[in-house]
Amino acid sequence: EVQLVESGGGLVRPGGSLRLSCAASGFTFSRYPMSWVRQAPGKGLEWVSLINDGGGSTTYADSVKGRFTISRDNAKNTLYLQMNSLLPEDTAVYYCRFNSKRGQGTQVTVSS
Numbered sequence: 001e002v003q004l005v006e007s008g009g010g011l012v013r014p015g016g017s018l019r020l021s022c023a024a025s026g027f028t029f030s031r032y033p034m035s036w037v038r039q040a041p042g043k044g045l046e047w048v049s050l051i052n053d054g055g056g057s058t059t060y061a062d063s064v065k066g067r068f069t070i071s072r073d074n075a076k077n078t079l080y081l082q083m084n085s086l087l088p089e090d091t092a093v094y095y096c097r098f099n100s101k102r103g104q105g106t107q108v109t110v111s112s
Helices: none
Strands: 003-007 011-012 017-027 035-037 045-051 056-058 068-073 078-083 092-098 106-110
Touching: 003 092, 017 035, 017 092, 017 106, 035 078, 045 068, 045 078, 056 068
Parallel strands: 011 106
Antiparallel strands: 003 017, 017 078, 035 045, 035 092, 045 056, 068 078, 092 106
8 A cells, every 4th residue: 555654844934944754655666756746725736846766857846946855765765855945835735746646744834
């Protein structure tokens, strides 16, 4: 059974940083691309970033480009999202995604 467990969210001031993690199990993690998506209060799901299976290719939504960095450790079956220069509009529940599967999410709140 595919399991995705996100962690690392919290409350941070504008301009701050957080590092999210996603522990994956139930599939061969190293063979598949992975994504981060987010859902802000009252809004739909927004794609944030994608990384290929080997970690050598990444893409980002324009809204986070230059501030967020996606990475992965295939030896640990873990996906990461380093978020810097956070803005209030980054407030959302963040999910890692494998195909159509998401975890329970981790809340990120950016507020002074």
